[in-house]
Amino acid sequence: MMTLVIGNRNYSSWSLRAWLVLRHSGMDFEEKCIALDTPGYRDQIYRFSDAGRVPVLIDGELTVWDSLAIAEYVAEKVPGLWPENALDRALARAVSAEMHSGFMALRQALPMNCRAQDRKVALSNELANDISRIDRLWNECLQRQPRMGGLFGEWSIADAMFAPVVFRFDSYNIQLSELSQRYVEWQLEDANMQEWLRMATEESEVIEREEIGL
Numbered sequence: 521m522m523t524l525v526i527g528n529r530n531y532s533s534w535s536l537r538a539w540l541v542l543r544h545s546g547m548d549f550e551e552k553c554i555a556l557d558t559p560g561y562r563d564q565i566y567r568f569s570d571a572g573r574v575p576v577l578i579d580g581e582l583t584v585w586d587s588l589a590i591a592e593y594v595a596e597k598v599p600g601l602w603p604e605n606a607l608d609r610a611l612a613r614a615v616s617a618e619m620h621s622g623f624m625a626l627r628q629a630l631p632m633n634c635r636a637q638d639r640k641v642a643l644s645n646e647l648a649n650d651i652s653r654i655d656r657l658w659n660e661c662l663q664r665q666p667r668m669g670g671l672f673g674e675w676s677i678a679d680a681m682f683a684p685v686v687f688r689f690d691s692y693n694i695q696l697s698e699l700s701q702r703y704v705e706w707q708l709e710d711a712n713m714q715e716w717l718r719m720a721t722e723e724s725e726v727i728e729r730e731e732i733g734l
């Protein structure tokens with residue numbers, strides 16, 4: 521059976537992405553959770569990957585150590601995780617890549633903190649630009665769909681890539697367009713997202729520097 525090594529569910533945004541993809545794949549996997557920022561946690565991660573980052577997927581002899589690479593690996597095993605239509609698939613990969621490599625202001629100013637509610641953060645220009653870009657991007661995708669659902673209709677890896685942003689927008693009460701707000705609600709209603717949130721809420725570790733906007 522495959523093993524997915526993840527960080528704290530409350531804070532580890534990259535772990536959430538890989539976990540969601542595996543859950544939606546329907547494949548069995550074991551989870552090994554490493555509490556980030558606790559004594560010896562780096563050594564624990566390095567035991568699995570020399571990149572020193574989670575998530576890490578172990579499948580027999582194979583180690584895959586990056587969330588998007590894990591998503592691609594799982595998508596090769598299980599069809600349907602990327603949109604079926606080639607045009608949608610290209611766009612889904614583009615929005616996923618943009619999330620994977622961008623939105624630095626958002627990542628720094630609004631750390632994922634799933635169980636946090638009603639946090640308040642002043643919006644710098646850079647942060648407002650990131651939020652506005654995501655709002656426009658979601659609108660572009662969602663307006664092409666006949667009904668509310670994933671960015672490309674059925675749930676896809678693109679939705680996994682933005683799942684941590686959904687938790688962030690919810691925790692920090694970020695104002696969005698109506699369509700994006702409905703997408704946030706659609707994501708938050710997802711049974712896997714709720715399960716992740718429940719597990720995050722049950723964790724006791726607190727990473728002080730990620731506790732923003734109190």
Ligand SMILES: N[C@@H](CCC(=O)N[C@@H](CS)C(=O)NCC(=O)O)C(=O)O
Nearest residue numbers: 527532533534573574575586587588
């Ligand atoms: N690009 C990597 C980023 C992974 C990453 O930065 N993970 C963070 C946790 S969310 C980490 O492992 N941090 C280790 C540390 O804080 O020392 C991916 O997509 O998996």
